Amino acid sequence: MTTVGKAPILELDNVSLRFGGVRAMTDVSCSVYPGELFSIIGPNGAGKTSTLNCISGRYRPTSGRIRHHGKDITGLGPRKRADLGIGRTFQNLALFSGMSVLDNILIGRHHLLKTGVARGMLYWIGGAQQEEVQHRAAVEEIIDFLEIQHIRNEHAGTLSYGLRKRVELARAIALKPELILLDEPMAGMNLEEKEDMARFIVDLNEEMGMTVVMIEHDMGVVMDLSHRLMVLDFGRKIAEGIPDDIKANEDVKRAYLGQDHGVMPTAEPSAEAVR
Amino acid sequence: MAGSMRPAGDFRTSYAADRTIFPTRGSWRMLLLGLLVLCILPLQFAGVTLVSSYWLALIIQIAIYAIAALGLNILVGFTGQISLGHAAFFGFGGFASAYLSGKLGVPVALAIPLAGLLTAMLGIIVGLPAARLKGLYLAIATLASQFVLQDFFGRAQWFTGGASGASAEAYSIFGISLSGDRKYFLVVLAHLIIMYLFAANLMRTRDGRAMVAVRDHYLSAEIMGINLTYYRILAFGISSLYAGVGGALMAHYTGFVSSEAFDLLLSINFLAMVIIGGLGSIMGSILGAIFIICLPEVMQSVVRLVQTLGIGQGAAFTEGLAYMKEMAIGLAIVLFLVFEPDGLAARWRKIKAYWKLYPFSY
Numbered sequence: 001m002t003t004v005g006k007a008p009i010l011e012l013d014n015v016s017l018r019f020g021g022v023r024a025m026t027d028v029s030c031s032v033y034p035g036e037l038f039s040i041i042g043p044n045g046a047g048k049t050s051t052l053n054c055i056s057g058r059y060r061p062t063s064g065r066i067r068h069h070g071k072d073i074t075g076l077g078p079r080k081r082a083d084l085g086i087g088r089t090f091q092n093l094a095l096f097s098g099m100s101v102l103d104n105i106l107i108g109r110h111h112l113l114k115t116g117v118a119r120g121m122l123y124w125i126g127g128a129q130q131e132e133v134q135h136r137a138a139v140e141e142i143i144d145f146l147e148i149q150h151i152r153n154e155h156a157g158t159l160s161y162g163l164r165k166r167v168e169l170a171r172a173i174a175l176k177p178e179l180i181l182l183d184e185p186m187a188g189m190n191l192e193e194k195e196d197m198a199r200f201i202v203d204l205n206e207e208m209g210m211t212v213v214m215i216e217h218d219m220g221v222v223m224d225l226s227h228r229l230m231v232l233d234f235g236r237k238i239a240e241g242i243p244d245d246i247k248a249n250e251d252v253k254r255a256y257l258g259q260d261h262g263v264m265p266t267a268e269p270s271a272e273a274v275r
Numbered sequence: 276m277a278g279s280m281r282p283a284g285d286f287r288t289s290y291a292a293d294r295t296i297f298p299t300r301g302s303w304r305m306l307l308l309g310l311l312v313l314c315i316l317p318l319q320f321a322g323v324t325l326v327s328s329y330w331l332a333l334i335i336q337i338a339i340y341a342i343a344a345l346g347l348n349i350l351v352g353f354t355g356q357i358s359l360g361h362a363a364f365f366g367f368g369g370f371a372s373a374y375l376s377g378k379l380g381v382p383v384a385l386a387i388p389l390a391g392l393l394t395a396m397l398g399i400i401v402g403l404p405a406a407r408l409k410g411l412y413l414a415i416a417t418l419a420s421q422f423v424l425q426d427f428f429g430r431a432q433w434f435t436g437g438a439s440g441a442s443a444e445a446y447s448i449f450g451i452s453l454s455g456d457r458k459y460f461l462v463v464l465a466h467l468i469i470m471y472l473f474a475a476n477l478m479r480t481r482d483g484r485a486m487v488a489v490r491d492h493y494l495s496a497e498i499m500g501i502n503l504t505y506y507r508i509l510a511f512g513i514s515s516l517y518a519g520v521g522g523a524l525m526a527h528y529t530g531f532v533s534s535e536a537f538d539l540l541l542s543i544n545f546l547a548m549v550i551i552g553g554l555g556s557i558m559g560s561i562l563g564a565i566f567i568i569c570l571p572e573v574m575q576s577v578v579r580l581v582q583t584l585g586i587g588q589g590a591a592f593t594e595g596l597a598y599m600k601e602m603a604i605g606l607a608i609v610l611f612l613v614f615e616p617d618g619l620a621a622r623w624r625k626i627k628a629y630w631k632l633y634p635f636s637y
Contacts, residue, residue, distance in 0.1 A: 099484070
């Protein structure tokens with residue numbers, strides 16, 4: 001993945017986030033380029049999810065700027081960012097549990113649909129039905145892609161954890177994002193589910209051409225998939241670069257393994273090493 | 276139970292067919308049969324009546340309250356916002372329609388939907404606090420609107436006739452008078468069908484989905500590009516539209532609107548219909564209305580039965596009945612919340628599933 005000559009799709013410029021006395025992020029800067037698979041890693045409480053929340057608009061940075069295609073979006077509300085083509089999934093599931101899987105994914109199309117209340121109520125007259133059918137077709141493609149056909153009519157609240165994560169990904173894809181933010185897409189999954197999810201993420205990036213920003217704890221996955229990584233520790237950026245450089249970085253080893261560093265885990269690390 | 280209980284071999288070949296309101300051929304047949312029965316119900320053949328005027332009056336009431344309950348279900352069940360002021364909107368619709376037809380000379384057939392729209396506008400104004408308030412705080416804010424509106428009904432002589440109330444004209448359309456229970460029933464039924472379809476359509480399109488999303492997880496709804504404030508207030512508008520239409524139908528049914536009828540107790544009754552019928556179920560709203568209207572009647576006949584059996588006798592017993600009716604509604608709500616929180620609609624689904632799968636349990 002070469003980033004030379006491309007304008008970044010997303011830039012964080014000295015972003016700091018404070019909650020009272022707690023410094024969640026301190027002067028974090030980074031750039032994500034179109035077509036990249038960019039990962040953010042770091043020990044617990046390093047500010048990874050806060051970074052994602054700043055990008056998706058849930059938090060407003062205390063200082064610093066966030067730019068999307070060079071345009072300042074620091075003060076933009078979260079729902080406006082959906083229109084800009086920024087989609088995301090959540091660390092702890094945030095599906096609409098009372099709705100069917102199909103409706104959950106259709107919610108992703110919300111900002112693309114035009115039917116208002118009156119046309120919605122009239123349904124057959126005014127084009128609401130055509131629009132629904134048209135977007136349903138698009139949603140079915142996503143369902144096929146993520147292999148969740150068998151659960152499309154199931155209520156989201158009744159699904160297993162791995163499937164819910166997949167439905168959440170489907171909902172984010174339905175948004176037709178240019179930039180997709182994934183917050184721990186593989187947390188709590190078994191090996192098989194992780195492999196499936198990794199395949200989906202690579203396909204998203206390579207086939208659908210989405211720029212992916214991902215937080216993930218599984219070092220094996222992160223190092224294999226990512227084009228570039230950023231490492232956070234205590235709210236500060238301690239490293240940024242391609243996986244090989246990060247593996248060799250002394251600061252990263254120290255952050256993960258303490259002062260007496262050993263070897264940076266390349267495959268499945270033990271829970272203690274990561275957390 | 277994966278969504279629908281479709282019989283084997285009943286395949287969908289288009290996405291449109293997969294989103295129909297009545298999913299199976301059986302449900303279509305039941306629907307048409309039910310509508311046919313309802314249309315024949317008020318007719319009189321050579322002096323023979325199918326339904327006594329007493330029962331017909333009950334059915335009309337059920338249909339009118341069902342319209343209002345549908346609206347409340349959109350607000351409470353689908354959008355997850357509580358309202359204790361639904362009766363006031365119901366009343367406002369009645370007064371508005373009486374005013375429009377009586378004082379401004381609008382034809383009654385037009386005054387009813389217009390009254391609904393006026394009530395919707397009022398609902399949007401009253402619903403403004405919903406942009407900021409949730410849960411108990413919203414309940415108190417809507418309670419305030421209930422009392423403010425009730426006070427307004429008592430004072431606004433020009434609009435409501437004050438303490439003496441307002442009279443509403445009888446229904447007529449294209450010069451054909453449809454007054455009298457037996458004809459007016461068809462008017463109410465037509466309104467119920469239209470409002471039912473509106474609600475069902477709304478819930479299967481963009482804005483209805485957005486409302487449910489706001490209920491289930493408002494944070495991720497916002498990330499999905501949903502305008503929370505808009506949908507919270509819109510839900511109030513739509514629920515008031517239904518209350519207004521229901522209230523207007525009630526006004527032209529009784530021919531008289533009095534401010535005392537729309538008190539907090541009626542608001543609670545509407546909530547009871549929605550809870551007992553099934554939160555977040557369109558059909559449930561109608562089932563709930565049937566339940567709440569029929570409950571006192573059932574109580575009455577139980578008492579009569581007890582009296583004919585000679586167990587309970589005397590004035591004290593009959594007197595106690597009035598209290599028992601009110602207590603029964605409270606008891607019903609509690610029992611439903613404990614044993615069937617998803618209401619009659621969920622029970623109905625379970626019964627259907629049972630018969631579909633009989634004699635197997637899965």
